[in-house]
Amino acid sequence: MAKKVCVVGVGLTKFGEHWDRGFRELAIEAGVKAIEDAGISGKDIDAMYIGNMSGGRFIGQEHIASLIAGELGLNIPSTRVEAACASGGLAVRQAYLAVLSGKHDIVLVGGVEKMTDLSTADVTTTLAGAADQEWEGYYGATFPGLYALMARRHMYEYGTTREQLALVAVKNHENATKNPIAQYPFRITVEDVINSTPVAEPLNLLDCSPITDGAAAVIVCSEEVAKKLTDKLVYIAGSGHATDTLALHDRESLTEIKATRLAAKMAYEEAGIRPRDVDVAEVHDCFTIAEIMAIEDLGFVEKGKGGKFVEDGETKLDGSIPVNTSGGLKACGHPVGATGVKQISEIVLQLRGEAGERQVKDARIGLAHNVGGSGATAVVHILERGW
Amino acid sequence: MPHRSSVPLAWRRFEARYRLVGNRCANCGTVYFPPKAICPKCRRKGKLEKCQLKGEGKVYSYTIIHAAPSGFEKRVPYCIAIIELDEGPRVMGEVVGDLALLDIGARVRAVFRKIYEDGEDGIIHYGLKWELV
Numbered sequence: 359m360a361k362k363v364c365v366v367g368v369g370l371t372k373f374g375e376h377w378d379r380g381f382r383e384l385a386i387e388a389g390v391k392a393i394e395d396a397g398i399s400g401k402d403i404d405a406m407y408i409g410n411m412s413g414g415r416f417i418g419q420e421h422i423a424s425l426i427a428g429e430l431g432l433n434i435p436s437t438r439v440e441a442a443c444a445s446g447g448l449a450v451r452q453a454y455l456a457v458l459s460g461k462h463d464i465v466l467v468g469g470v471e472k473m474t475d476l477s478t479a480d481v482t483t484t485l486a487g488a489a490d491q492e493w494e495g496y497y498g499a500t501f502p503g504l505y506a507l508m509a510r511r512h513m514y515e516y517g518t519t520r521e522q523l524a525l526v527a528v529k530n531h532e533n534a535t536k537n538p539i540a541q542y543p544f545r546i547t548v549e550d551v552i553n554s555t556p557v558a559e560p561l562n563l564l565d566c567s568p569i570t571d572g573a574a575a576v577i578v579c580s581e582e583v584a585k586k587l588t589d590k591l592v593y594i595a596g597s598g599h600a601t602d603t604l605a606l607h608d609r610e611s612l613t614e615i616k617a618t619r620l621a622a623k624m625a626y627e628e629a630g631i632r633p634r635d636v637d638v639a640e641v642h643d644c645f646t647i648a649e650i651m652a653i654e655d656l657g658f659v660e661k662g663k664g665g666k667f668v669e670d671g672e673t674k675l676d677g678s679i680p681v682n683t684s685g686g687l688k689a690c691g692h693p694v695g696a697t698g699v700k701q702i703s704e705i706v707l708q709l710r711g712e713a714g715e716r717q718v719k720d721a722r723i724g725l726a727h728n729v730g731g732s733g734a735t736a737v738v739h740i741l742e743r744g745w
Numbered sequence: 746m747p748h749r750s751s752v753p754l755a756w757r758r759f760e761a762r763y764r765l766v767g768n769r770c771a772n773c774g775t776v777y778f779p780p781k782a783i784c785p786k787c788r789r790k791g792k793l794e795k796c797q798l799k800g801e802g803k804v805y806s807y808t809i810i811h812a813a814p815s816g817f818e819k820r821v822p823y824c825i826a827i828i829e830l831d832e833g834p835r836v837m838g839e840v841v842g843d844l845a846l847l848d849i850g851a852r853v854r855a856v857f858r859k860i861y862e863d864g865e866d867g868i869i870h871y872g873l874k875w876e877l878v
């Protein structure tokens with residue numbers, strides 16, 4: 359029988375513009391915090407997986423998995439995992455598989471991105487590398503542009519409104535006011551979103567996740583190890599991963615992320631639960647439309663009714679399924695490679711009852727959903743409280 | 746960005762980018778544009794042959810870009826759309842012409858245009874845009 363896998367430690371830096379701190383300082387801070395939170399020592403770690411989208415473009419540095427191991431004084435196997443904005447979630451999955459297989463007992467997963475050393479145009483160009491460069495990027499399509507094409511089509515097919523999109527950002531900013539690491543811990547209104555600078559119509563600046571520096575880390579280990587460290591066991595009950603074409607125009611539908619639907623199915627089946635069993639979820643809201651499609655594709659609400667679901671307050675902190683309690687990518691910030699690991703951290707804090715003012719009452723099952731590019735990668739994890 | 750300045754890269758896409766030559770699988774009949782290296786439906790059983798597309802279709806979805814990537818800064822605002830070609834495949838591209846006609850379902854046809862320049866000394870990239878008719 360396969361081993362059971364737990365998460366025993368989480369570590370996060372503040373998300374934001376860290377002009378005074380570099381890539382390695384951020385990575386080390388998150389890693390050390392996770393090690394301390396787990397109550398282990400650096401020498402206990404068997405292997406590391408590091409989620410990072412584009413060290414090469416953002417800071418001109420490749421080979422970053424060894425860089426971080428070297429800075430920590432460790433000579434253990436350390437592997438970089440890249441799947442654009444899903445790099446972090448996919449790194450968690452690699453650690454999960456490594457422990458599940460019995461090969462490693464204690465694995466550190468890091469996610470890190472240092473984005474603010476570049477100009478906004480260069481960041482936009484780098485992020486566009488997650489799209490099909492030869493057939494999308496060539497013609498001047500941007501990342502927000504791809505999601506704008508999905509938004510336009512979702513509005514056309516299902517009558518999703520400009521206001522419903524804005525309400526996603528409003529909710530996530532509200533949640534961010536309760537999260538000490540959030541980049542934008544302040545409230546905004548629907549009018550603020552609708553009147554903000556257009557980026558790729560119908561999406562405005564306040565529909566978009568920001569450019570962020572930050573790092574997150576978690577310690578993934580076997581159940582046997584976890585039982586020695588804590589009474590509050592948090593299990594990774596299910597993990598799913600699926601892919602699709604990079605180019606948006608090659609997909610059958612613009613109003614669903616098929617990879618999300620498939621990864622979710624894999625994770626739900628492995629965990630033996632249904633969407634309605636989920637108490638709290640971190641979903642990939644790189645743009646407001648992405649959260650609406652995510653809650654549909656994850657099965658929290660029927661396809662096409664996501665906008666109304668948000669409008670009805672079902673995804674708020676006191677709603678039937680609180681979504682993005684951390685503030686999401688929108689307001690907590692989106693250091694691309696770190697995001698998927700931060701989502702796992704947030705769910706662990708929620709399940710342990712350590713989420714402070716944003717705590718969801720009696721959260722037992724949490725879901726984390728991480729997307730790469732315009733949906734060519736999706737990773738879904740289901741975490742479950744073990745007490 | 747170095748990859749864009751690559752002459753061989755620009756050269757090996759001429760047929761598709763300049764003349765709208767895609768491919769068609771002789772096994773399942775599916776038409777592909779941009780052309781594929783393997784038929785994703787039939788894989789090794791498939792047989793891809795060149796296929797000239799007419800260059801007519803309709804807008805499937807569209808956006809107006811205001812924040813551009815490097816090389817496109819001077820073009821904003823511009824319209825990027827997914828075009829559904831009459832032969833079936835969908836393709837990304839810029840829509841030009843009278844944008845008052847722009848809507849989902851609006852008819853377009855391919856026109857040959859400059860796409861962007863790699864700075865003052867770099868390659869000038871050409872290709873097809875989609876004119877509203």
Ligand SMILES: [Zn+2]
Nearest residue numbers: 770773784787
């Ligand atoms: Zn075929």
